[in-house]
Amino acid sequence: MKLLEEKINADGRVLNENVLKVDSFLNHQIDPQLMNEIGKEFARLFQNDSITKIVTIESSGIAPAVMTGLHMNVPVVFARKRKSATLMEDLLTARVHSFTKNETHDLSISKQYIAENDRVLIIDDFLANGQASLALVKMAEQANAVVGGIGIVIEKSFQPGANLLKQEGYRVESLARISSLSNGEVKFLNEEAEELIK
């Protein structure tokens, strides 16, 4: 997605060869117009997949997920990273470790918000090692729902997550695919492919 790649080039900051910081438009400050375009694009990509529910994780997944839900006209549910004091129902749960942030969270989703016949689209901000997406897949499958696809805003393609999810048989659509963050520079997979063609 050209608009997203341009935004990453303009405002993303490479902290080291594994970490791209996009706090100015996605993870802390949010660009609502960009999120709207992201939502439209996910809706286009998964338009033929009979999606009935979008599932994401708080907090950074919420903005792109809600815009996707708007354009697909389906509800969104976000997994919580800790149990809510007023959330007493039966829960779908999974433990997830973020290598990027070196944090472990117990995710939970109330069972009433993923039904047996749901076709779930998983949306997340980043895909690195795939642990967060796999946790959401696991929760959806606990509910006997079908995972119709996984939509990622920024994929770090040099990390194993995308291949892992594809090997497990899931369709992954990433709007920006980063092949390298070496030397303080963002390289996209498309650019590399174009350079090979030249």
Next chain:
Amino acid sequence: MKLLEEKINADGRVLNENVLKVDSFLNHQIDPQLMNEIGKEFARLFQNDSITKIVTIESSGIAPAVMTGLHMNVPVVFARKRKSATLMEDLLTARVHSFTKNETHDLSISKQYIAENDRVLIIDDFLANGQASLALVKMAEQANAVVGGIGIVIEKSFQPGANLLKQEGYRVESLARISSLSNGEVKFLNEEAEELIK
């Protein structure tokens, strides 16, 4: 806002006389179409206030805030409830205690996302004791920004927050104003006024 009141009547659950649970469309599962209408309504209410930035708190404030940002064409920033491992900048901070959830959080916003000349619209899902909104006000004012208004999705008008904020001189616009949750029933302030007129 009629649509929101109808949704609360249809899908809200009164847990006790202080707690209304709206997990099915706002706090856990999210109704994107309703959020879009909420965003439009806040944009209409604050259209003449020269708002340059929307500020909210993760996680439940994000959906209504981003939709408001979309319709006002301004960026959104959400206060984090804990410090991020990759967030090393100077921070605006405030401590907030939720009486409803009996939790205390240290909120933080990176200083670079609220500027001295910003006119800030604070958006939050609930207003009860006003502590969360006051914490966001405090952070905006730490940055020498001007608070242009406070937009609340659901105000529990029988709790002191709304009056407290108005006494401090802030304009508060709440889309649903609940006068009572007694006897397992939601009563709206408008309804009560209408009954008095009859």
